[in-house]
Amino acid sequence: MLVAFSVAPSGGPSDSVHDAVAAAVRVVRESGLPNHTDSMFTTIEGDWDEVFAVVKAATDAVGAFGSRVSLVLKADIRPGYSGELTAKLDRLEAAMAEPDGA
Template sequence: MLVAFSVAPSGTGRADGSVHDAVAAAVRIVRDSGLPHRTTSMFTEIEGEWDEVFAVVRSATDAVGAYGSRVSLVLKADIRPGWTGELDGKLERLEAAIADGESSRDDDAS
């Protein structure tokens, strides 16, 4: 299973609205989990079995809760039993499809 999630506090009392300390606390939990993961500017993706992934998401959410009076959690899951290595595998297949499409266009122009 792949899960992409974003978690942030609100009601922090910070005038600048920054949540980077809270997000850092969540990302540390993900990194310490040992599960395959990737963090981008908007989401953290994590791969593993249902129970282990959701335990990490819950711990990350709890950690963020210490930084404000509310927590917002956005989550998207790709549940595909029997598949592993999809954190990179999906991107590799996408890049291959793009490359195939480019070579097809080059062939059509010849």
């Protein structure tokens, strides 16, 4: 499965969330699961239990930066598939390279 998530503190002493987000991304990267971070979300690939354990740990890490935590999740649950973190993008790029109408 792929899970894209965004986690941020609220109710903290600062409007800046980069330190909290860095703590969450550090948890993800240390997990060893395939992942990708962009300006809005971090996406992780793995099975249900391991992905959600990482999301929980990342959320807990952000919790240290405020009195509340906001978590947004989107999941693509497709049993039997792996490598989709990059394969979906590869298929998109291949489709974009095709001439119109092909």
